[in-house]
Amino acid sequence: MTTVRVRLTLIYSGLFLLTSVVLLVIVNTLLRLSLHSRIARFPGPSAGEAPQAPAAPGPGAAGAQSPLSELAQDVIHYQWDMSGLAIAVLTLVSVAVGWVIAGRTLRPLHRITATAQRLSLSTLHERIALSGPRDELKELADTFDAMLDRLQRSVEGQRRFIANASHELRTPLAVQRTAIEIGLPEDVGEIRGKLLLHNHRIETLIDALLVLSQAEHGLRKRDPVAFHEVVRLVLAETDTDEVTVTARIEPFVVDGDPVLLNRLVTNLVDNAVRYNHLGGAVEVTLAGGVLTVRNTGPEVPAERLDDLFAPFRRLHTTRRQGSGLGLSIVASIATAHGAVVRARPNPGGGLEAAVTFPAGP
Template identity: 75%
Template sequence: MTTVRVRLTLIYSGLFLLTSVVLLVTVNLLLRQALRTRIAGFSSGPVAPVAPVAPQPGDLDVQRPQLPGLVDAVVDYQWGVTVLTIGILVLVSVVVGWLVAGRILRPVHRITATARRLSVSNLHERIALAGPKDELKELADTFDAMLDRLERSVEAQRRFIANASHELRTPLAVQRAAIEIGLPDDVGEIRDKLLLHNHRTENLIEALLVLAQAGHGLDNTRPVALDQVVRLVLAEGSSDGVTVTTRIEPFAVDGDPVLLNRLVTNLVDNAVRYNHPGGIVEVTLSRGVLTVRNTGPEVPQERFGDLFEPFRRLHTTREQGAGLGLSIVASIARAHGADVRASPNPGGGLELVVVFPAPPAGPLPAAEPAQDDRGRAPVGRTAGR
């Protein structure tokens, strides 16, 4: 596929060469015609002696046949020079056309580079193209205005998420305290059921807020030792009778430790929850590739497209989740520039793979315990597949 710069170079060079060739060919043809006309007139006219010595009859006959050959020699030399000149012009026109096209397209490259670099976390950047008010500057200013509107919209959504987090969690905490303290012991079954639904509602709201936070990008990032995050999750999690095997290599990720903790937690929780009693979960971290593989029921091929969609649940014999676990994983992975994919295991179960980008330069950092905004390590089962 040819680029715009190549097409502009070909257009500039083609127009320049076309006009040059037409000019040179026209000059050569006119020169040849003028020479032949002048020589023909000179040869047919009387020859007056200019010396006291009378010319011999054979001398004029010898000179006259040489004049047409002289015309052909001059014209042939001119055509040779023309061909050489056209060859040089080809090289010059291509180089000049390439440079001029690059100069003209430089603002477009700047716009493209800015658009590729932008994400939700750096919407404050602008193109701020300087120069004359032409079509390219109008395009850049329009793009900057669009970024202004988008940044305001994202900031409004972030404020809404923060306010909703407070407004939704506070009444649930009050309800839980009222249920635990206010209900008498003789309504224990009702009390337990209310606490169960209250806990599920808290988990659902927490999962939705995490999903919204990951979808709006990362505000502050720092190097995180992903291998230590994985070990922390496995140490604080519950296997529920499932055998967990690990193979973990040191690896650092530039990101948010809380969200990375939630990503690993949801992957491990999903592998444990959707498994057979006495099944196996394999957790591997090697060269930036986090793989969680489990035994369990077979996932229909037609349902693989629903795995990373919110509120999509697959059949299971265990406690149903909210259907947000893998959608949160996919959202957090995108926020960290990672790719996530799923594939079936022979005999049942899934293999979930998250491929992280190259680690930042420097030594691996020490991982801190990742906690949510309530001071709890997010290792509970908040949302299943």
């Protein structure tokens, strides 16, 4: 696929070659006509000059030409040869000059493209700030900067809303939980336990939604994180009494947010434990920058894999019902860290989820 710079260079050189050829044909044609016209107006031999003997008849007599006509033909041929050579050389020069001019013309577009590719929700403060004459490219860059200003204000407003919502939602739930624990005695039967269970589920759902929103808004700051230590910590804190967990962990460092990375691993492991059989197995592997969590469990149809990463989608009912946001949060956190999430069903049941991180620092 040819680039715009190549196409502009070809257009510049093509136009130069076309105009040069047209000019060459016109000039040489006019020169030939002018020379023959002037030769035809030359006077014949003077009165004192002996006339030339007529040429002997023969095969070449009809094509014989005067010395002036032969000189004119030589001049025209020489003109064609030199003009063609000059056009060939200048065409090569025009290609080089067109390449340089096209590069300088497209330089602002390259700057706009580089800025757009570098931008994310965590780098919305960057601007193109293109300087130069007020032309179409300057207008395009200024329009792009104005759009970034509006987008940055919108993202900052959403972040403030998330922070306020987190405080406003968690406070009444904490008060409600305290009221249930203190106000209801333990001998009221199952009512107290159900109220506490639903209170905990609402808190978990709100926390998951806030984490999902935070991950989708990108990372404000990146720090080197010992990802292998995060995985070990999550495995040590996970309740795995109902399944067997095996792990193979190699050292790996990720540039990112340690809290979100912890949540990514927690959700993957918790999902593998929750959607499993009693006495099943979970295998966690971290090698070569790829975190793989594989489990046994119910069969997962291949056509339903995309549903796993959609919010509030559940393929199976388990003993411990989740919020339906676990893998959605995993996908959002992975995207914020430049990682790729893939999943595939295991033969005989269960799922293998793999998160591939970019090379560490």
